[in-house]
Amino acid sequence: MSFPWAEEYKPKHPFMRWMDEKLPLPRLVWGAVGGGYPVPRNLNYMWNFGVLAGLALTLQIVTGIIMAMHYQPGGATAFNSVEHIMRDVNQGWFLRYAHANGASMFFIVTYLHIFRGLYYGSYKAPREMVWMLGLVIFLLMMATAFMGYVLPWGQMSFWGAKVITGLFGAIPLVGEPIQHWLLGGYAPDEPTLTRFFSLHYLLPFVIAGVIVLHIWALHIPGSNNPTGVDVKSPQDTVPFHPYYTAKDGFGVGIFFLVFAALIFLAPNLFGHADNYVEANPLSTPAHIVPEWYFWPFYAILRAFTVDFILPAKLWGVLAMFGSILLLFFLPWIDKSPVRSGRYRPTFRVFFWILVLDVLVLGYCGGSPAEEPFVMISQIATAYYFLHFLVILPLLSMFEKTLPLPNSIAESVLGSDKAGEAAPASAA
């Protein structure tokens, strides 16, 4: 599906014509990321992060498959085989640092991608399915990242596995059996490692599958854009190739610069020294924290300290999962007909307060569970839910939005020139 003015795929070479009859793969590529996919002409660099997330997943799969050639899950072998990768395998240090920091890069670009969607209203109709599939990908990413972090079998791995599976222990009645079922025992051990390794290998391919659905669903209405105004005419679009292949290519270059700086200059920046100590079931590290990308959720988990009808432990778990599940309803919570934050002056302020709130949650989640961080987490958690459950519905009722441009072309060229400029696709 595309706009009616999408340029049709017309293979010139006889071989390509032959190929097009038998297996129209080049046609698919042409229509998905080639000259046959018209894209709003005004996308800014915030629209790079979907491609970058796909790139990060690809790099994780490549480095991950390679490390699976050298890694041995098992209570006695896991930690040593990771050291074997670091010290003995040719360029193993590079591959492991690329994989560990690749996870951070994946989350960085994904968070930017999500906040881009929040700011420009990309979750609204007709893109609700794109948004919800994206959340499914996000949940799968978190499960994958968590299980991957357990595999090196350091102290943080072990206690992370214990604490996170302990979340399920908060479920009334069946909690403890579920926790034992997840771990394959009473505490994380060899059965945990072998099943986590198997699933950690599987889930990235499930993610890849959901990404296909995500892109499929996206390509039906086409990309949103910074104005949030629908595409109306050929003047509003340019072909994906070469315009956005080049723009994404530039983003890829920046991505690799940051990634290389992490791998080669600060490979353990996001890591924890405790994870270079082999798992010890008899000693918990003084300060256990998850990886940075879980910190906001970890802060929400710890924000509940008093039993209120339900036990505090259960409240924490419910709030943590609720903070993400809530986002599935966002397309219906935010009823404002204007998509882009560019034309929603009040929404825009609250958007940045939400960003700040999540950053504060993140900071608290990475800090020890003591005052003042507990109280700050509680306030920030309350605000997080307030934003989605109260502020957004009220905004969609009372906010006075700015006038929208008549078209994307007009917003780019000004109203006097929009009529005369030829569509760039002719160039």
Place this chain on the structure above:
Amino acid sequence: MAALEQSELHDAHADDGVRRRDFLNLAAVSFAGIGGVALLYPLINQMNPSADVLALAQIDVDLSAIEPGQAIKTIWRKQPVFIRNLTPREIAEANAVDVSTLRDPQTLAERTKPGKMNWLITMGVCTHLGCVPLGAGEGEPRGPYGGYFCPCHGSAYDTAARIRTGPAPLNLEVPDYEFTSDTAVRIG
């Protein structure tokens, strides 16, 4: 946008007919291409033997208990090595062969160390497809030429472990080794 297109047109009229954009395209794509190829190196090289495997690439063997006529099998780089103490009759048999008639012409002297012609040290890996030939163990058949015999595809080696009949193309390989004393060798 219109102004930009005009300036590109202007560029196209430069003397050599090459636009700045052509150069930028070429430079950007080549840079990415070279980076991609460079990235392949660690992805491929990681499958080569790792440092701990290479560290096992040298072994010391004590020969003092091997009587003339006896052979032992040992393991080097996870592969069998045959160490045989040849009898004077076996040495004479090996030296009696006209080297020019051999498939892989080599004398026994070339396959042993000077003054140690009785110590025949070879890989226990048939040069055909890698099976372990028989003949080093007690009571194993030694084939029609009295050396080693590979049961997989019938290659027969003589008392200097040279290929005589069967499909194998080369003599059993002699690994790098040196005598560290009269009764000890270091292989690798």
